Amino acid sequence: MPAYGPEPEANAGRRPGLLAVTFVILALSVSYLPATAQQRIAWGVRVTVLRPFLATQERLTAARTNARDVEELMGQVDSMTVFLSTQAAMSDENRALRELLDLSERAGPTFLPATVLRAGTAGSESMFLVPVGTAQGVYVGAPVVTRDGLVGVIREVQREISRGMDWTHPDFTASAMLQDGTMFGLVDNRRGAFRELDRLVLDGTAFNEEAAPGTWVLTSGLGGYPRGIPVGVIDSVEETQGQWRKSYWLRPMVEPGQVTHVLIATRGAGDDIAALWETAALTASDVAPTSTSMEFRDSVQVPDSVQGAGGRRR
């Protein structure tokens, strides 16, 4: 570092000090600007200076996914070849069930597929960007889902890009109910010592109602989210207050850190989308994390009720 060079002329006098104080005040005032002004500034920086870097991340994510898809497809081709050579009838059924369980195909055009981009900088935890916006029909408050359940919600929408938060964000809440509709409450999160230890809690449930471990918890349709999106599974009682209220730990359906692709609901998705997940057909042992669900799908050990559903559709 050339520390011995001549002192910068700008260091002389009071002017640099005043300038520095001005910049510090400017930086402080940025923190207290209205949210809309902050968003405008952030947006300006993102579409100019940061644009190439965000585009790089998008391309890299797509490339990684393509590489993984090729491996997965090769594996599937090999498996299918063996399968076809031995059990042609089972193979046909296998294909039909895969289609049945593929959420994006079931969801149809009212759900937009998108790649999740994460900034990885300080303060951007629990937030993500998706390269779809108002031009594609995305709106503020649109639920972001995967085949396993709810990931989060869209918070800010621009023409070609949107920003969302996942359920680990401190602001996340969702009105929820048990799968059978017998108990309603509010799902929020509890921060763990590490981000991986963040957990979901079903809060505000009546004391005299009991939720059995393993019961699915879905969005109730109140407060913004469409009805029927899986959020988590009852794990254990978190807290009991007096004789009037209980809260439960949930095992989340989705681990946000592992999510690379999502579906985003548009306005045409409807108020009740429970049918997309076939929740009644799945048991708690098939729940979350994503990898488990992938194994579940790939092993094609589908419960009888789903096989029945597959048979009906065919």
Added chain:
Amino acid sequence: MKSDARVWFVVAVLATTHLLLHVGFGIGRAAPDLLTVALLLGARELGMGRAAGLGLFFGLLEDALTVLSFGANSVAMTIVAALGAVTRDLFVGDSTLFLVSYFVIGKWTRDLVHWVMVGESLRQPFFDQVVVQGLTGGAYAAVVGLVLLEVTGLRQEAAA
């Protein structure tokens, strides 16, 4: 290449590399905080006012990817840049001890100010974020900064 031009070239490359690693590749904390290293290098070349301006610009780059703590990085980087520029008047020399202290304290101060500004609801415990992660990140930044100064020849040039 003149030394000034070389310093600013290094600063620009560091800032670009930081954004590429953190935003483009999404590496996260595994990658060093090159933006702070770049700021600390650049601040020694500028007066306090301009250094603060550079810090504000770098801070806004990071704040553009945050929501609830918007402005925390701007304040942290602005203050660190201004203090970095002041060290030029207070300390002369580029001994290893000075440079290690400069980078470690600079990065740690940046993390401390960010922790203060980010707000109670979002920040992690002080010991985890400021003491452990701040000092580890400071050491990481110091190693990277020293290696860069050696590789680019900026340190030998100053000593000569």
